[in-house]
Amino acid sequence: MKVQIITIGDEILIGQIVDTNSAWMGQLLNQNGAEVIKIDSIGDDYELIQQTLKQAIHHADIVLITGGLGPTKDDITKKALADYFGVSLSFHEPSYERILKIFERIGRKTTEAHRQQCYMPDNATLLYNKMGSAPGMWFEHDNTVIISMPGVPYEMKYIMEHEAIPRLRERFPMKPIFHRTILTVGEGESRIADRIADIEDNLPKHIKLAFLPSLGMVRLRLTARGEQEETLKQELQKYSKAIEDRIPELIFGYEKESLSEVVGRLLKQHDLYLATAESCTGGYIAHQITSIPGSSDYFKGSIIAYANEIKMAQLGVKESTLKEHGAVSEPTVVEMVSGTLRLLNTDIAVAVSGIAGPGGGTPEKPVGTVWLAVGNQEQTISRKLSLGKDRIKNIEYASVQALNMIRQFVVEQYNSVTEVI
Amino acid sequence: MKVQIITIGDEILIGQIVDTNSAWMGQLLNQNGAEVIKIDSIGDDYELIQQTLKQAIHHADIVLITGGLGPTKDDITKKALADYFGVSLSFHEPSYERILKIFERIGRKTTEAHRQQCYMPDNATLLYNKMGSAPGMWFEHDNTVIISMPGVPYEMKYIMEHEAIPRLRERFPMKPIFHRTILTVGEGESRIADRIADIEDNLPKHIKLAFLPSLGMVRLRLTARGEQEETLKQELQKYSKAIEDRIPELIFGYEKESLSEVVGRLLKQHDLYLATAESCTGGYIAHQITSIPGSSDYFKGSIIAYANEIKMAQLGVKESTLKEHGAVSEPTVVEMVSGTLRLLNTDIAVAVSGIAGPGGGTPEKPVGTVWLAVGNQEQTISRKLSLGKDRIKNIEYASVQALNMIRQFVVEQYNSVTEVI
Numbered sequence: 001m002k003v004q005i006i007t008i009g010d011e012i013l014i015g016q017i018v019d020t021n022s023a024w025m026g027q028l029l030n031q032n033g034a035e036v037i038k039i040d041s042i043g044d045d046y047e048l049i050q051q052t053l054k055q056a057i058h059h060a061d062i063v064l065i066t067g068g069l070g071p072t073k074d075d076i077t078k079k080a081l082a083d084y085f086g087v088s089l090s091f092h093e094p095s096y097e098r099i100l101k102i103f104e105r106i107g108r109k110t111t112e113a114h115r116q117q118c119y120m121p122d123n124a125t126l127l128y129n130k131m132g133s134a135p136g137m138w139f140e141h142d143n144t145v146i147i148s149m150p151g152v153p154y155e156m157k158y159i160m161e162h163e164a165i166p167r168l169r170e171r172f173p174m175k176p177i178f179h180r181t182i183l184t185v186g187e188g189e190s191r192i193a194d195r196i197a198d199i200e201d202n203l204p205k206h207i208k209l210a211f212l213p214s215l216g217m218v219r220l221r222l223t224a225r226g227e228q229e230e231t232l233k234q235e236l237q238k239y240s241k242a243i244e245d246r247i248p249e250l251i252f253g254y255e256k257e258s259l260s261e262v263v264g265r266l267l268k269q270h271d272l273y274l275a276t277a278e279s280c281t282g283g284y285i286a287h288q289i290t291s292i293p294g295s296s297d298y299f300k301g302s303i304i305a306y307a308n309e310i311k312m313a314q315l316g317v318k319e320s321t322l323k324e325h326g327a328v329s330e331p332t333v334v335e336m337v338s339g340t341l342r343l344l345n346t347d348i349a350v351a352v353s354g355i356a357g358p359g360g361g362t363p364e365k366p367v368g369t370v371w372l373a374v375g376n377q378e379q380t381i382s383r384k385l386s387l388g389k390d391r392i393k394n395i396e397y398a399s400v401q402a403l404n405m406i407r408q409f410v411v412e413q414y415n416s417v418t419e420v421i
Numbered sequence: 422m423k424v425q426i427i428t429i430g431d432e433i434l435i436g437q438i439v440d441t442n443s444a445w446m447g448q449l450l451n452q453n454g455a456e457v458i459k460i461d462s463i464g465d466d467y468e469l470i471q472q473t474l475k476q477a478i479h480h481a482d483i484v485l486i487t488g489g490l491g492p493t494k495d496d497i498t499k500k501a502l503a504d505y506f507g508v509s510l511s512f513h514e515p516s517y518e519r520i521l522k523i524f525e526r527i528g529r530k531t532t533e534a535h536r537q538q539c540y541m542p543d544n545a546t547l548l549y550n551k552m553g554s555a556p557g558m559w560f561e562h563d564n565t566v567i568i569s570m571p572g573v574p575y576e577m578k579y580i581m582e583h584e585a586i587p588r589l590r591e592r593f594p595m596k597p598i599f600h601r602t603i604l605t606v607g608e609g610e611s612r613i614a615d616r617i618a619d620i621e622d623n624l625p626k627h628i629k630l631a632f633l634p635s636l637g638m639v640r641l642r643l644t645a646r647g648e649q650e651e652t653l654k655q656e657l658q659k660y661s662k663a664i665e666d667r668i669p670e671l672i673f674g675y676e677k678e679s680l681s682e683v684v685g686r687l688l689k690q691h692d693l694y695l696a697t698a699e700s701c702t703g704g705y706i707a708h709q710i711t712s713i714p715g716s717s718d719y720f721k722g723s724i725i726a727y728a729n730e731i732k733m734a735q736l737g738v739k740e741s742t743l744k745e746h747g748a749v750s751e752p753t754v755v756e757m758v759s760g761t762l763r764l765l766n767t768d769i770a771v772a773v774s775g776i777a778g779p780g781g782g783t784p785e786k787p788v789g790t791v792w793l794a795v796g797n798q799e800q801t802i803s804r805k806l807s808l809g810k811d812r813i814k815n816i817e818y819a820s821v822q823a824l825n826m827i828r829q830f831v832v833e834q835y836n837s838v839t840e841v842i
Contacts, residue, residue, distance in 0.1 A: 011633055013457040014600070015447030016642070019440055022462070026436030036434040038469070041443070041460035044631075048459070055476075071611045072632040073621065106807050113611040131811070152634070154814070212437075276725075282711025283697075283704025286725045290703025293779055293812055301731040304697075304707050304723035306716075310765060314722075344731060358714055391714055 001034040001172050004060035006052055007041045008067035008077055009151055021066050021156055032165055033174040033225070034062065044068055049080040057144045062168065067151030069134040071113035077148060078137075082121035085141060089119040092126070099133050124148075127163035131155045136163060145171060176229050180236040182220040182243060183257060184250040185404045189213045192220070192247060199242050207235060215393065216400040217259070252407060259403045260288045266410045267298035267348070274406065275344035276302040277315055277336040277351040279327065280370060285350065285399045300346050305336065311353075315339030328353050328365050330382050333373035337380050348409065350374040350402050354385070356394045370398045374405045381409060422455040422593050425481035427473055428462045429488035429498055430572055442487055442577055453586060454595030455483065456646075465489055470501040478565045483589065488572035490555040491538075498569060499558075503542040506562060510540040513547070520554050545569075548584035552576040557584060566592060597650045601657045603641040603664060604678060605671040606825045610634045613641070613668060620663050628660060636814065637821040638673075638680065673828055680824045681709045687831045688719035688769070695827065696765035697723040698736055698757040698772040700748065701791060706771065706820045721767050726757065732774075736760030749774050749786050751803050754794035758801050769830065771795040771823050775806070777815045791819045795826045802830060 005025060011017045022039045029036055037060060042048045049068075056063045068077030082089050096118040103110050117134060120126060127136030132150055136159040139146040147164050149156045184192060189211045193200070200209050206226050212219040222239055224232040244251060253262045267274055276285045286302040289295055303314050308327055311317040316339040317332055325331045336351035354370025361367035368387035373380055385401060387394045426446060432438045443460045450457055458481060463469045470489075477484045489498030503510050517539040524531050538555060541547060548557030553571055557580040560567040568585050570577045605613060610632045614621070621630050627647050633640040643660055645653040665672055674683045688695055697706045707723040710716055724735050729748050732738040737760040738753055746752045757772035775791025782788035789808035794801055806822060808815045 010631060010644075011642075012444065013447050013460065014451050014644075015444040015449075015457075016602075016633075018444045023433070023436040023439040026434055028436075030435050036436075037464065037466075038473075039434065039440075039460075039462035041462075043458065045458075052459075070632065070634070072614050074629070074631050108612070111611045111615040113614050117611075131814075278704075280711075282716075283699075283707030283723060283725065286704030286727075287702075287708050287816075290701075290725075290727065290777075291813060291816070293777075295703075296727055300728040301735075302704060302723070302725035302727075304704065304711075304725070306707075306711065306723075307721040310722040313766075314764070343735070345734075356711075356714075392712060395708075395712070 001062060001168075001174065002060045003029050003034050003036045003062045003064060004056040005036060005039040006049075006056060006063065006065045007039070007151065008044060008049060008065065009041075010043045010074075012041045013043055021151065021153055024153070024157065025064060025160060028160060028165065031177065031179060031223075032169065033177045034168070034172075044074045044076055046076055046080050049077065050084045053081070053084055053146070057142055057146065061144060061172065063144060063146045064164075065146065065148040066156050069117075069148065069150045071111075071117045078119070078121060081137075081139070081146075081148060085121060085123055085139065087122040090122055091115075092118050092120045095120070095126070095133075095135060102133065127159050127167075129155055129159050130162070131158045138164070138167065175225055176227070176232060178224045178229075178232050178236055180222045180240045181255050182222075182240060182251055183217065183253040183255075183259075184220060184247065185217045185252050185259065185400060186250045187218070187247075189218050192218055192250070196220075196243055196246050199239065199246065203239060204235070207239060216397045216404075252404065258288075258292070259400060259407070260292050263403050263407050263410075264289065264292050264295055264298055266407060268294075270410060270414045272298060272348055272410065272414070273300050273346040274298055274348045274350070275300050275340050275346040276402075277340040277349060278302060278304045279306060279311070279336075279352060280354040280356040281352045281395050281399050281402070282306060284395050285352065285402050288399055288403060300344050303340060303343065311336065314343065316342070326365065328355055328369055328371055330371055330373070330384070333371045333382060334375070334380050337373045337375040341375070341377065348374065348376050348406065350406050352398055352402055354387075354394070354398060356391045356398075357389050358391060368394055370394065370401075372398065372402050372405055374402070374409045376409075376413065379413065381405065422483060422589075422595055423481045424450050424455050424457045424483045424485060425477040426457060426460045427470075427477060427484065427486045428460070428572065429465060429470060429486065430462075431464045433462045434464055442572065442574055445574070445578065446485060446581060449581060449586065451598055451600070453590065454597050455589070455593075456598060465497055467497055467501050470498065471505045474502070474505055474567070478563055478567070482565060482593065484565060484567045485585075486567065486569040487577050490569065490571045499540070499542065502558075502560070502567075502569060506542060506544055506560065508543040511543055512536075513539050513541045516541070516547070516556060523554065548580050550576055550580050551583070552579045559585075559588065596646065596648060597653055599645050599650075599653050599657055601643045601645075601661045602676050603643075603661060603672055604638065604674040604676075604680075605641060605668065606638045606673050606680060606821060607671045608639070608668075610639050613639055613671065617664055617667050620660065620667065624660060625656070628656060637818050637825075670829075673825065679713075680821065680828070681713050684824050684828050684831075685710065685713050685716055685719055687828060689715075691831060691835045693719060693769055693831065693835070694721050694767040695719055695769045695771070696721050696761050696767040697823075698761040698770060699723060699725045700727060700732070700757075700773060701775040701777040702773045702816050702820050702823070703727065705816050706773065706823050709820055709824060721765050724761060724764065732757065735764065737763070747786065749776055749790055749792055751792055751794070751805070754792045754803055755796070755801050758794045758796040762796070762798065769795065769797050769827065771827050773819055773823055775808075775815070775819060777812045777819075778810050779812060789815055791815065791822075793819065793823050793826055795823070795830045797830075797834065800834065802826065 124137035132155040340349035357367035373382040545558040761770035778788035794803040
């Protein structure tokens, strides 16, 4: 199945935002056996929209359009589409009812623009958009499926996952594709590739292995294409096991699990409570943990000790420790751990102190120097990272390592054999 | 000047990488008075390259092509271009000499592929690429300039900045384009559009207004195109001011500032220190604040009181308050603020307590109920939000509102007149 993507909106053309939607859609479509042949980014231009649509309909089986469905005057996608298909726009009462309900609940009034947003092309099948007020629209024209969605990423993603892909799978014959994704943390792409090189080289032609790195984690995705569902699944299982047996200590989960979910599951399994003491990560670790629903079952809270004053006053880090070793040191994070265990009364605590950058580095402790420690009443493990100069990347990477250290600590300290399900 | 960008390479189509090159080029071209009308991303496909080039040459004055100039089999851009222009490829000795020198210096041997890389279309003017082995190429065809560059970002950027833009400025008269972006928070796109409807309707034809919403914030972007730099800037200023005067309380900044940066700037300006007490936002507010370099100048830390035990033990929230009103209530967040001011010894504190979801709601306090409070020793302001059911969106939206409340509080309490620069 050939797909062409059209993104509508000036903000991409003037470089104000980067088009991340197309990459996301491309990946999702690939997983579903469809191939993106072209991505066009154009402005809110009536004629250009129609010209581009015409060319796309000619070349592709599926055309995905994002953008231009908002309530303001620069949003002209709907009109351009309706005119191209030669249909009228009609008022869609249910869409308006829905907007009214949402606004009622938040105690605000709707405007004329909201009414205008509810006119839909007569030939459109509406696709439910849980994340926003503008529904997606599905059209069929000249044997091509055209789907129009809002450009706001979380709205587009919802419609793609819940409405578009299921319908596309029904509409088009897709050769079975099966994936098995192994999630690893702790080593980079090249090292892992080296360690499993022979397994990769011996994969049959119809099974591919992709390495998808992201900030300290690498996803290994095996993809099998073919005719026989049962055979494909068995093969995937076989090669997956070969990889797992080769690099067991790097694996933290499968498919779409996040490290935070896995950590949460482990803590809950062992009836443990966690607290964090963060300096340079500034709450990011706590945020990762609390993004998971139900985290109050295993997470009590954090002290973000951004200033040294707080490290001393709240966490009991000794002034002499800070004077002698500095805030970014092993003794400091070890004291932060014991202080947190005591103050927040949890079973396990993790502490991080480092120099996120871009400023603050010294010759002895350059930007990117981060100390981590995780411990319970009996034992504390500590580790030093030497990262780069990018502040945000350092914060995110240190948080990934901290979560992984908690995971490893629970696995090792609480004698878990069955935790990686 | 109308520009069309063509990116060549499968990795964008399969979503393996995000196309950041186009956004970067778009910004640079805008600044130089050129307008990107279309961005096409295609694979390494001979015919599609020629088709896309033909369409681009027809519509644009300048065509920028990135990708496909490497030494491997899938790099076919040069051949496709030479054949399109009807010219031969000839060996370019100086390019080869240069590659030989580079490889000599790093002690490695060149390959046949490197020789092949030195065949250039006869009608190409070569553009020096300091950052890599493949030069850029400049062509003129049908009154259009076509520039082909490597896809590797730092190589493309070098050629654009040092070779392409200077030549383009010489070749074309550039009409200035100017933008003015106003950042707002607190009301949705439709409401704002309503409030400034008459201003928008009365904009002259050469000035456009775009609304760019994202999670509780809306960017308003005015774009002016014309001949006279001075006049355009004055007009932008005039219409910007008209909008600002209409919705002053919604405006938090301009251009690319983030709310966190603005809050930081205000706190620093008034020599104030901030701490956060977070429950449902789980550290996300602190993370937003500490993402800004230099935030230690105005941020001391946080208590993430995820469990009620922590609200009581650390923040001094009274047990009777929790019993009578619950954790998600005005009295609780007000007590969280005073507890934080005392404990972390700051000038200002913000507290959040709510039900992020998807579970945890009740008829009186459904999912999405969030109480916020911000205060200093003298005064505390509180506010209740009624959000949706999406956990992550609730966390992010509540954090945006919290940051805005801090902003408004500092502006109102500390008599700032000039803070919105």
